[in-house]
Every structure is written in C-alpha cells, then in structure tokens.
Amino acid sequence: MTRKREKQEPKGFTDRELDIMSVLWREGSGTVTEVREALGEDVGYTTVLKMLQILEEKGAVGHEQEGRAYRYFPLVESVRAGGRALTRIVNKIFHGSAERLLATLVEDREFSAEEIARMRSILDRVERRGDDG
C-alpha cells in the first residue's frame, strides 16, 4: 500500500539539518555565508545553500532578499521542534516515563544550585497548574 506522504506534519531533522536550524534559532536568521561561518566552515558553501533550500522546501525555513543575498530565518519554533523530539524520545526510549528521562538528563551533568532551584520552580508551577482549575 505504501502510505502516501502528501503534506503530513513535520518529521524530525537529520543531523546536518539540525546543525543548520540550530544556527538559525540561535542567531535569529542568517545568510548562507553567515550560517556557513557559524558552522565553522567545514562544509562547502553550496552544501549549506542546498540544505537551506531543502529545509525551505520542507517549510522549516523561509527567506527574504537582502541586497544580493538571501537571508534565511526559521519558520518552525525551536520549542516546538524540541517538544516533538522529546515526545519521540520519551515514548520510544523511556517507555513514556518523563521521570526516567529527567534522571538520564541530570546524570553526568553538573548543575549550579541556581539551576536546580529553577528546575524545582518549573515543577512547582506544573504542580500548581494541575491542582484544580
């Protein structure tokens, strides 16, 4: 039957695509040259251009003219992309358990007291949210 693909909600990004999206999210936007520089120039100019064209085709970025060059900018928010990626990981790797994900996340990482405090307040907020109404 081979399931048609049509529009369909966005799948995850591949490694290289994510590299490029990461730059755009961080910087807000970028020309091909700027993105390439941000990547450390270890990829060719046309490669970066091609990836941006593919991402645009997929609806992940847009562009506007700026002088002779194009300025690319993200069309999908990082938080939404992150949410989808996390859902996938929670379901497929941590059997739906956010706790286990959190445990793995904090394993092997160092946190300041302030960071931990802020994470606690995130949990506080969630708890209050779920309280009644």
Add this chain to the structure above:
Amino acid sequence: MTRKREKQEPKGFTDRELDIMSVLWREGSGTVTEVREALGEDVGYTTVLKMLQILEEKGAVGHEQEGRAYRYFPLVESVRAGGRALTRIVNKIFHGSAERLLATLVEDREFSAEEIARMRSILDRVERRGDDG
C-alpha cells in the same frame, strides 16, 4: 578531505530503527517474527529482518541461534542511547540549557502528584551529589 567515517561512536537511530530498538528494549529480545508482531505487522518480514541486519552491522544489536531462528537482542543500552539523544537536543535545540528542556518536557503533559514528587527527589539527589565532594 571528506572526513573518513571508519568506526566512530554511534550516531542516533532513524525512525524505523528506533521503532525496532524500542521493541527490543521493552521486550528484552525478539525474533524477526516477534519484533514484526510487536510493530503491528504493518511492515514486511524481510523489512524487519533487513533492519535488524543493518542494526547488527552498526553494532546496536546482536543475535544468537534459537532453534532455527535468530533471537536478536540490544547491545546498546536504552539509557545510553537516550543520553546521547538528549545531549544532542539540549545542545542543538535548547542552547545547552537543561532547564529549558525540562520546561518544554512538562509543558502539555499531565503529571500526578507522585510523579512530580519523584522528579523532585531526582533533583534533590543531584543537588546533594554536587554539594561538596
């Protein structure tokens, strides 16, 4: 230059690969037929076999003879795979901030008071761990 690829530490799993690894992590092991059934049978037998062979080639799974069939089992632990995936997401999407990841994780999800309590105690443990030495 084209960086040689040789051995290199494991990259992430693709969607279909992750489907299959997910089954093996959950069940502990499986024959081709078992994995296929767990996937809902919407993929052909040879497809599942092929994916397992590819995963084996990558070192993600192993197999042993069981009667006439092979029994496949994971060689990479789910927690390690999860850790790598999380690192990638933290760095590329959340700009290195585990807090922001946590905020996104708990957004749009419902948690019981017990779950939140357990997540708090995970943070407690991390805090005590980092206290002095």
Add this chain to the structure above:
DNA sequence: GAATGTCAACGACAATCTTCGTAAAAGATG
C-alpha cells in the same frame, strides 16, 4: 521422499541526505 512452511541471505529498488561541481545571474571595478 515430495510437499509445505519457516526462516535467513542476497540483491534490487526508490527515496532521502549530504556533498559538491559547474553554470548562470548580477553587481562592482578597471
């Protein structure tokens, strides 16, 4: 021992990703 059923191996195929080379447009400079 011939037919049937289960299973792995092999190879084909299309789709996608990633990499560029080359060409072409278009402004800048002599």
Add this chain to the structure above:
DNA sequence: CATCTTTTACGAAGATTGTCGTTGACATTC
C-alpha cells in the same frame, strides 16, 4: 565593455534507509 566577485540554481554522485521479491536452507508432515 571585460572581468572579478558574490551569490543562487541545477543537477549529479555517493551513502544510507526502508521496502521487498526471490532464492535457498532446513525441518515437519504426509
């Protein structure tokens, strides 16, 4: 205008993924 430089467009090539069809091995059953 001829030539450089910057930039996009086109398309090809290699690698990987995901899908199977076919074949052949091997065991079970008549």
